[in-house]
Amino acid sequence: MYSIDHKDLGTPAPASTGSVTLDIDGSTVTVPAGTSVMRAVALAGGHIPKLCATDTLKAFGSCRLCLVEIEGRKGFPASCTTEVAAGMKVRTQSPRIQKLRRGVVELYVSDHPLDCAECPANGHCELQDAAAELGVEGSRYANGGATQRGVKQDASNPYFVFNPDLCIVCSRCVRACDEVQGTLALTIEGRGFGSRVSASQHQPFLESECVSCGACVEACPTAALTEKLPLALGAPSEAVSTTCGYCGVGCSLKAEVKDKTVVRMVPNRAGTANKGHACVKGRFAFGYATHADRVRRPMIRKRITDPWREVSWEEAINYTAAEFKRIQQKYGPNSVGGITSSRCTNEETFLVQKLVRAALGTNNVDTCARVCHSATGYGLKHTLGESAGTQAFTSVTKADVVMLIGANPTDGHPVFASQLKRRLRQGAKLIVLDPRVIDLVRTPHIEAAAHLQLRPGTNVAVINALAHVVVTEGLANDAYAEERCEVDTYRKWKAFVSEARNSPEATEAISGVPAALVRKAARIYAAGPNSAIYYGLGVTEHSQGTTMVMGIANIAMATGMLGREGVGVSPLRGQNNVQGACDMGSFPHEFSGYRHVSDAATRSLFEGAWNAKLASEPGLRIPNMFEAALDGSFRALYIQGEDFVQSDPNTNHVVAALSAMECVVVQDLFLIETARYAHVFLPGSTFLEKDGTFTNAERRISRVRKVMEPLAGLADWEVTMQLAQALGYEMHYSHPSEIMDEIARLTPTFHGVTYEKLERLGSIQWPCNDAAPDGTPTMHVGTFVRGKGKFYLTEYIATSERSTSRYPLLLTTGRVLYQYNVGTQTRRTSNLAWQSEDRLDIHPDDAEDRGITDGDWVGVTSRTGDMVMRAVVSRRMTPGVVYTTFHFPESGVNLVTTENSDWATNCPEYKVTAVEVVRVGQPEAWQARIRAERSAQRSPALPSA
């Protein structure tokens, strides 16, 4: 079932630009060339009954219900598969047409139950609508659905149910899985009355290849595929457009509500980032918002060993302010700080950094982007001039070559992955740089032209080798690079990468990637003609993360692959508002719009607007805060929406630092791991409980709209505002739109952004200013933001984290489709049905050497700590490399990761940890305790959510 406020036009809009005029039932109608007759009728305000057609899918022409008469043509063409033509005369209604349509519906009804009143789709079933429209109340051919009775229902998926007896075999679900999602998990098996929708090899949905994106459920015209939650809660009555709170794709969604309760989440067709698609998390996993674990009252305690005491908001805020004042008075103004969250809105992150800089008078503010994409900000700013990706997601539809580096979109950014897969199936070539065999290396109708399965930690050696081939084989675009970039840095870089030590033959020993494969990949990338690079945390979370980002920018500039659609350098951001949190001045050295705090003119601008004296020195980064806490000079921290203890490396070090502080304030939805070390807990609000904006990985600013009241009474921005006031700093806003107005006044790249414009345009990609009033989909067109692009020399420097005889394996970490980040949200949804624990992937050779079999408990030890989890023996891995995720606190994955970090930004080196793995009998005692605690909490507030 589609969104309750959606009008289905029957077939997709054509890509053409011309127009065609025709006659429909005596009226003159003009529509874009290539439009189907069915869509033309709908655009003209008419209606043709249909079953297999829908405007998200290509016309199929199977149901034969949409027949029309066209003057001069034989028979009764299907209006969905017939394109309009100039002068065409169409009749949509006639006695003969009605007779034929009635006959078609009778045939469908003959194989379909007639107890509509008891059907979950009653009132929004397209077969029911067609039958009513045509006056069909029964069938002359058979007794409604007798042949389908007794076919077993499949309720294995936690979010939807499949009722084969209600299926009309229109293939819309099969086509949605193919055309929208690109997984090809569904098919029609059997013939005639025996035709059935089948997931994979006739498996239950949960066990099949289905990724539960829900596109099939949305496309189903009957109740054959039905969501469970609306069945339990009733039909929604209102739809509110908002933006997904999960990954950096930033899908536009419609929250469908009944009595202020979200019943369904449906992707917004008008959403420019997602174009009407969503993934299992965005569409279904919103139940955490009303989970029983939500903390609804503020709490305080004097010592972290004391029990929590519930207090009023007023007491919690005043206590926090008093503690911060006391600590600053005793230890100095720079003894405190704050953390903004990539899960919160732009307006909220802006307020937190404003509170820290203006109310507390220090630049000790940082954000969780520190541990993911801080290297992107530094690398792209220095080379191209702006700390952001260069493209819109739709750019991939014009790419001829896609180089995917350290990213796994089918798990991390699934809706973008669907767009990417469509392009690859159209013939674009794929190059993958990844130590693991990710899904896209080989999936139905997709096979990477080159998979460079490099050793963890050797990215820079490989990018230099690729550049070596580009330069030494004469594949560089000298004219572009010399016109658009600093010529001296370009020539120095060419000389550098041309050195023999950077050749693929020389780097093969370092990276393990055969030289011939590197040469092949470089030639494919340079040949384009449109080559695009997409990358993830496999680039940034290294000791040379920034160097690698610069290496990527270098090769893109050298080949002229920037400044137009189809090319570019695009970081795939992990969380929903990583880009926004960075844009809003969350880093300790810069104000919003990436302007350094030492710049007197910028500082003066903010001082005037904020009526406060601002510090000119950079503040502490997150890992620096921990060090300062351990030496006693950093004593209080206000943390909005981040779980350090689970997400940051070397957990023991983090815990020691937090334990050394006198006032740790956690503002979050749940009692997260970090809250164990907090003195104040301020209940947070979900994205459903507030207004604001998120900025996705393509710089797209989209509205977040309040759907329900904050469970604890205050939205996060209101809490920050009250805290500022309690600290004695005047901060007053009546709505987040006023905060955005302030952001726009103070930030050149946001200068033209207003809520009114967001309402009008739907979303805006920054920069949005006088030069680009509607935003900027593609950056660096004609010239780079910094003027001339700058090449940096990217010497490969091996990480100090190396495999040894004691720790012979390299551990790398990542994520899975069904869980998100530290799992705070998704662990409190039915996504646990797919993954309920972190596991260690290990190559069969390494497993055999250690006597490990699939499912065994294994101990993983590094120089910083150890953990126990179950093993998965997998050929996705290369020998010598093991892999795990970090979604579950009981895994303690970050007990083993180290404090190694990127040289420029201190982004942790999560992707390389030397470890040993041994078979053990059971988890550690503390792991078993946390696992038991978590199991006790598994009580979703809403059925199936």
Next chain:
Amino acid sequence: MNVERLVAMVNDIAAFFASEPDPDAAAEQVAYHLRKFWEPRMRIEIQRCLERGGVGLSPLARRGVERL
């Protein structure tokens, strides 16, 4: 602040800028990075480390810290 950690960090910074053929320019780039991205107490601590002999600092890291 943990001096050993700061020494490791500044050495990493210096290792990146070591590609710069002009040694003075390389040292200045190290110093510039420290001024732009290191909080004052970190800079003070690394300067104290240098005053104590700068044990563990690479030659370029040392020259960079000298310019602070």
